[in-house]
Amino acid sequence: MADTRKPFLPGEAYHFSISHCGDYAAAIVSRKNRVGIDIEIPAEKVLRVEHKFISPDEQEWLAQLTLQTATQVWSAKEAVYKWHGEGLIDFKQHIQLKGYKGNRNMFICYFSKRDALLDIYLKFLSPLCLSYIYSPSL
Numbered sequence: 001m002a003d004t005r006k007p008f009l010p011g012e013a014y015h016f017s018i019s020h021c022g023d024y025a026a027a028i029v030s031r032k033n034r035v036g037i038d039i040e041i042p043a044e045k046v047l048r049v050e051h052k053f054i055s056p057d058e059q060e061w062l063a064q065l066t067l068q069t070a071t072q073v074w075s076a077k078e079a080v081y082k083w084h085g086e087g088l089i090d091f092k093q094h095i096q097l098k099g100y101k102g103n104r105n106m107f108i109c110y111f112s113k114r115d116a117l118l119d120i121y122l123k124f125l126s127p128l129c130l131s132y133i134y135s136p137s138l
Contacts, residue, residue, distance in 0.1 A: 017082045021128065028132050036083030037132040042071040053077055053091040061099055068124065073097065075131040076107050076120040083133045089113065107131075 016029040017037045028037040040046075050070050054062070062069060077095045089095065097120075098108045107120040116135075123130040 017079075017132075019078075019082075024128055026130060026132075028134065030134050033134040033136050034083055034085070035132065035134045036079040036081070036085075037130070038075045038078035038082065039131075040071050040075040040078075040129045041127050042067045042129065046070045046074055055092045055096065058097050068129065071129045072122055072124070072131065073107075075129045076109070076122065079120055079131040079133050080109060080111060080118065083118075083135065084111070084113065 014029055014031055015034050016027060017035045018025065018027045019038045020026075021039045021041050024039055024041075026037050026039045028035045044067065047065070047067060047070055050065065050073075054065070054070070054073055058073070059065070062073070076097065077091045080095045081089050081091070094111060094113045096110045096112065098110055100106065101108050101119060105122050107122065109118045109120050110116070111118055118133055118135055120131055120133050
């Protein structure tokens, strides 16, 4: 593992990311692109701490924040954190969700640490929220 606890292979022959929650696990692998994945089971705690990871701008376009939506936002930001792989990220400041893309199956994200626009793919697989990203290293 790297100092950031992100698993890696020497020479980055493959990029991969793993996540687990409860009895579930998820993984993503790519030969070309950096990847990040996260799964979460919605739990009330996420609504109690949403002020720590959802910015006022995000709160505005998200409108009525449900447990599932808050969990999907947390999961999406965790996926970006894992994709970045270098730690030291403020989820509110550095990972800025700008809205949905497609049929609410993707977030558009501005990641200020790398001055990059990213697509974060979203799936709800009851009871799990799944988020993943695969994008070239910037």
